[in-house]
Amino acid sequence: MRHPGVACAKLSLLLLAPWTVIGQPATSKGISRTPDGKRDLSGVWVNSSFRKLPGGGLSRFSGRNLPFAPGGEALWNLNLNGDPHHDNPHFLSPVDKEGNFGCKPWGFPQSALSANAQQFFQPPGYLVIVYEAMHATRMIPMDGRSHSKDLEPTYLGESVGHYEGDTAVIDTIGLKEGASDGSGHHRHTEAAHYVERYTRTGPATMSFELITDDPKIFTKPWKSGPWTMQLHPEWTIQESFCEDNKQDPGVIDYLHHVE
Amino acid sequence: MISHLVASVFRAAAVLAIVILSSSYVVAQSAPVNAATAKAYDVPRTPDGKPDISGVWTGPGFRHIEGAKNPDIPTVGLTRFKSKDLPFRPGGEELWNNKLNGDAFHDDPTLLCFPWGFPFHTMVSNVQHFFQPAGYLVIVYEDMHVTRTIPMDGRPHPQNLKATYYGNSVGRYEGDTAVIDTIGLKEWGIDGSGNHKHSDAAHFIERYRRTSPTTMSQELTIDDPKIFTEPFTCGTASSHCFPEGNRGPELWVKHLRSDWEVIEQYCEDNNKDVGLIEFLKHPK
Numbered sequence: 001m002r003h004p005g006v007a008c009a010k011l012s013l014l015l016l017a018p019w020t021v022i023g024q025p026a027t028s029k030g031i032s033r034t035p036d037g038k039r040d041l042s043g044v045w046v047n048s049s050f051r052k053l054p055g056g057g058l059s060r061f062s063g064r065n066l067p068f069a070p071g072g073e074a075l076w077n078l079n080l081n082g083d084p085h086h087d088n089p090h091f092l093s094p095v096d097k098e099g100n101f102g103c104k105p106w107g108f109p110q111s112a113l114s115a116n117a118q119q120f121f122q123p124p125g126y127l128v129i130v131y132e133a134m135h136a137t138r139m140i141p142m143d144g145r146s147h148s149k150d151l152e153p154t155y156l157g158e159s160v161g162h163y164e165g166d167t168a169v170i171d172t173i174g175l176k177e178g179a180s181d182g183s184g185h186h187r188h189t190e191a192a193h194y195v196e197r198y199t200r201t202g203p204a205t206m207s208f209e210l211i212t213d214d215p216k217i218f219t220k221p222w223k224s225g226p227w228t229m230q231l232h233p234e235w236t237i238q239e240s241f242c243e244d245n246k247q248d249p250g251v252i253d254y255l256h257h258v259e
Numbered sequence: 260m261i262s263h264l265v266a267s268v269f270r271a272a273a274v275l276a277i278v279i280l281s282s283s284y285v286v287a288q289s290a291p292v293n294a295a296t297a298k299a300y301d302v303p304r305t306p307d308g309k310p311d312i313s314g315v316w317t318g319p320g321f322r323h324i325e326g327a328k329n330p331d332i333p334t335v336g337l338t339r340f341k342s343k344d345l346p347f348r349p350g351g352e353e354l355w356n357n358k359l360n361g362d363a364f365h366d367d368p369t370l371l372c373f374p375w376g377f378p379f380h381t382m383v384s385n386v387q388h389f390f391q392p393a394g395y396l397v398i399v400y401e402d403m404h405v406t407r408t409i410p411m412d413g414r415p416h417p418q419n420l421k422a423t424y425y426g427n428s429v430g431r432y433e434g435d436t437a438v439i440d441t442i443g444l445k446e447w448g449i450d451g452s453g454n455h456k457h458s459d460a461a462h463f464i465e466r467y468r469r470t471s472p473t474t475m476s477q478e479l480t481i482d483d484p485k486i487f488t489e490p491f492t493c494g495t496a497s498s499h500c501f502p503e504g505n506r507g508p509e510l511w512v513k514h515l516r517s518d519w520e521v522i523e524q525y526c527e528d529n530n531k532d533v534g535l536i537e538f539l540k541h542p543k
Contacts, residue, residue: 035306035393042392101372101527105404119408121392123313124306128390128397130406137399137406139388139521154523237408239423243373 031200034122038142039166039200041120041127044237045229047208049115061181061224072217078185090134090179091242103134103242107155107178109194109210111136119237120198127161127168132237140170147173153190170196180212189216197226204231302435302469305391309411310435312467312475313391315520316513318400319477320384339453340493341502351486357454369451372526375403376424376447378463378479383451387513388521396430396437401521409439416442422459439465458485466494467513475513 032040068076080087089104106114116133127140136156144162151158151174161170172194180188195211206229213221303311342356359366369375375383385402396409405425413431420427420443430439446459464480478494481487493500495511 103372103527105525105528121390121395121397121408123390123392123397126390128392128399130397130408135405137404139390139399155525155528156523239425241374241424243371244424 031203036124038122038163039168040122041168041198041200041206042122043231043233044117044119044235045206045231046117047113047115047229048227049113050117050230061186067219067222069215069217069219072219075189075217076186078179078187080185087185105136105155106134107136108138108157108159108172108175109188109196109212110179110181111138111156112196112208112210113181116240117232117235117237127170130237132240134242135240142168147171153177157194166199168196168198170198172196188212188214191216193221195221198229199226201228205229206231300469300471307393309391309432310437310469311391312396312437312469313389315386315388315516316475317516318384318387318513319382319511321514322510339450339502340455340500342453342455345500346488346491347486348484348488351488354458354486355455357448357456359454366454367448367451369448369526372403374405374424375451377407377426377428377441377444378457378465379447379449379451380405380425381465381477381479385524386516386519386521396439399521401524403526404524411437416440426463436466436468439467441465457481457483460485462490470512473515475515477511477513 034040034042066076078087084091084102085100089102090106091102111131111133112118112129114131114133116131118132119130121128121130125141125143127138127142129138129140131137138156138159140159140161142161142163145160147158147160153174153176155176155178157172157175159170159172161168163169173192175188175190175192177190178188180186180192192212192214194213197207197209197211199207201207207226208229209223209225209227211221211223212218305311305313343352345355347355357366363370374380380400380403381387383400383402385400387401388399390397390399391411394410394412396407396411398407398409400406407425407428409428409430411430411432414429416427416429422443422445424445424447426441426444428439428441430437432438441463442461444457444459444461446456449455449457460483462482464482466476466478466480468476470476476495478492478496480490480492482490491497491500493511495508498508501508
């Protein structure tokens with residue numbers, strides 16, 4: 001004879017299952033924890049800008065209704081001048097006699113906003129994010145430490161993080177002046193300070209918020225998102241080298257010749 | 260955290276990065292790792308019971324010289340292989356030895372920021388950060404900021420691989436040793452300024468084993484049936500792969516640098532490589 005408790009458990013599972021679909025409020029059902037008790041954020045994820053043919057653009061910022069400081073809008077918008085090393089430094093372009101290459105790194109936050117896949121790993125004490133686009137990797141200590149002093153500005157900056165409940169919070173400073181969103185042609189300054197918040201919201205979803213705080217451009221911090229990232233356990237990060245890129249429809253296939 | 264100074268990148272000569280250490284750092288390079296020492300070391304374990312090989316490790320070719328003005332010298336070139344006296348098959352030597360013609364695209368495309376590829380990248384002196392998240396070994400290589408993500412659950416390779424610069428790597432642990440198997444590689448350079456190449460049939464096996472609190476042995480088995488009649492192993496315990504006088508086995512010992520971190524390095528940015536500058540003056 002079937003135990004009535006078993007029958008009830010099965011019925012509960014059927015009723016519960018539809019509530020774990022994408023976009024539903026956070027629930028512990030179907031979301032595991034790491035061995036050290038953190039919410040499991042690991043896996044291969046894509047941003048909401050991903051479409052079947054990956055195309056950026058949907059991860060660009062708008063210039064509307066942002067809290068610009070006087071002169072800030074001029075720093076925010078990249079004025080194109082026709083020189084690929086200025087307008088599109090991240091694409092393949094001929095190396096010039098001074099040794100200026102194309103294929104410059106996307107940096108942060110552009111890498112995090114990319115439509116390409118990104119794989120999250122949670123080794124003890126760290127969040128390691130491997131970005132397929134331009135093969136960038138961030139290794140973020142998650143022990144709540146402070147930023148280093150006297151940082152030399154870099155493309156990815158310095159990121160430190162901690163967990164607030166089930167949310168991974170990452171704080172980034174120390175950035176070179178650079179692009180904030182690629183094809184949107186928007187910039188950030190060296191004073192930029194970003195805060196990311198990643199929260200698992202379901203078995204295959206994670207919310208992503210980005211707070212932009214750039215006092216040379218804006219009068220106050222402002223928030224983007226939350227966007228919904230999708231988990232793709234059937235995917236692996238593909239090899240991607242800008243110098244040998246014949247797959248990006250937006251890239252003109254220059255040869256490496258000197259102009 | 261001790262800060263780093265990043266020097267220019269040289270392809271034909273040595274020095275990739277020079278770091279100033281505190282004087283309390285113990286020199287480990289001069290002490291050869293022998294079987295007795297290695298056997299006695301009780302390798303610590305990760306939370307899931309695997310041998311702990313995590314941390315920031317120097318790559319092969321890295322030397323620490325006591326008393327020198329800059330005591331930490333990453334030395335490229337000393338990890339190069341021999342050009343002769345390897346188990347070549349007929350015609351294999353011609354495939355192994357890259358005949359230079361003066362064109363950087365042919366001779367050394369890494370000069371133009373093409374990837375170093377596998378296994379060359381594992382032989383570079385710059386530091387490498389090993390992470391061991393559940394089920395994986397993730398290795399972040401400082402030079403050219405490349406990351407390998409290696410599943411360590413013993414799975415087989417996928418079928419119908421598309422050839423890539425870093426191939427497809429799968430791994431497992433055998434006792435204290437991480438064993439990584441790689442296939443699916445493009446034909447490419449294998450040791451930079453050594454000017455040797457592997458074919459697209461190459462199959463490599465890496466073995467990493469912690470031999471002391473601050474050292475790890477590194478071995479590479481080369482199995483390339485288009486070039487060689489049989490597999491052979493190079494690394495910490497092997498001297499027959501390297502030119503005479505080359506300190507290959509000693510230089511393949513990896514050293515743990517808990518006070519270091521991988522720093523940002525991009526070939527495309529501020530590239531002062533003398534070989535590149537020369538090429539740009541006289542492009543072919």
